[in-house]
Amino acid sequence: MRNLIAAVLYTALAVTANTGTASAEDIAALRDGSMKKLAVHSAPRDVPAEVFDGPDGPVTLADLKGEVIVLNFWATWCAPCRKEMPALAELGEAFEGKGARVVTVATGRNPEGAVTRFLDEIGLSDMPVYRDPRQKLARNMGVLGLPVTVILNAEGREVARLTGDAEWNSDSARAIIAALVAEGS
Secondary structure: OHHHHHHHHHHHHHHHHHHOOOOHHHHHHOOOHHHHHOEEEEEEEOOOOOOEEEOOEEEOHHHHOOOEEEEEEEOOOOHHHHHHHHHHHHHHHHHOOOOEEEEEEEEOOOOHHHHHHHHHHOOOOOOOOEEEOOOHHHHHOOOOOOOEEEEEOOOOOEEEEEEOOOOOOOHHHHHHHHHHHHHHO
16 A cells, blocks of 8 residues: 555656646645645635744744745644654755745634743754734634644745644655755755
8 A cells, every 4th residue: 555655656756847837736646644634725825914923033924935845833732733743853954945835823822931831841942933823814814723834835925724733754745845845846
């Protein structure tokens, strides 16, 4: 079964590499396992210009343009968030310097100390800390529960969204992000 999945993923990536673009159908075809929950939009959507706290000060989503962004909304009290955070970190490491980045945003009442403790407890103390304390970004992006992960293309527009936790370190997730990176190249 794993060889079949690998063959499907390879074929989809080859199509993307040959045409230079990944259509919504191409991306949707790469979904497997928990990634089947990923809703791929038929056309990219604009994102709000809200300011939120980054590791080096205020930031907007527009500041992150140029790379595919896996934007995860979470909270320190969220058990599924705790479960998926290591997988998100793995995905981020796999694409470091390769055109994609994972940005995890603690939304709501998550004091900086609580965020640091949370990350320390799960062994991710070196993860950059982004916070949306007033939930302005989350609210304006239609985040109603946690976790929610939104994928932005290199132009900074939303192309897909997943509600709930997922295996972001899976072959399927990596193939989806790789296809989006190839599209932006």
